[in-house]
Amino acid sequence: MTMALTDGETVLAERTTNAERNHSVKLLPEIDELVRSAGLRPRDVRAVAVGCGPGSYTGVRIGVTMAKTFAWALGLPVYAVSSLEALAFGGWRDACAGTNAVRAPAWIVPALDARRGQAYTALFSADADGPAAGAWRRVGADAVTMFREQAEAWLRAADRPGTVVFVGEVDGGFADMLDAAAAGANAVVLRRPWSMSALDVAAIARQRGETIRVRDPHDALPNYAQLAEAEAKLVAASAAEAREKARERN
Incomplete structure (x- = not known):
């Protein structure tokens, strides 16, 4: 769980805490403590930016709901940022720092484990070192895909730059998939384990501005990129029932 207050x-x-299973219990007290630690009160806040997914269903749902409630109570706009x-933005910023800094142009691929070999992923392009405004752009939409196949497709794309940086949950099984996908690809392929930071959510909100501003907090929606398992089963069951009824009519 990550949150920040910026001007x-x-x-x-x-503030960043490891609250994987109890977001609903921890989030509100942490927000209150965050604001107080800066010597401010809730009414001093002027806008709310939130990572709206995709990612953990529970985490995304609770985070977006809390952001909407906070913004509605104080009459604030919400900036709905892709998690x-x-x-990707934070991972690229980190990759460009230090003595072994990565240089642009590069593609940046964020990856979060969606289980069964799948990943929540997207594709971004950096045309300058560091996340400079105007040099950062989206190339591929947020989606759930089979990680190895998608990584392989991007690494073999004709318009790919010489460097591709994979950031996020790119260790373990994903590392093996990435090694297999990169075999034979004429590219510099880098892995940067990274976690999303609220500071990068704020940075994207500043950069995207009005294009991601949600004027009515109730219109801010989570982006799950796929149905929850229970929802998928319900859809499948409904489709099967419809087919059975169609056969009976015939």
């Missing part, structure tokens, strides 16, 4: 590019307060873009 433009100035960081007033930041994958924030992940």
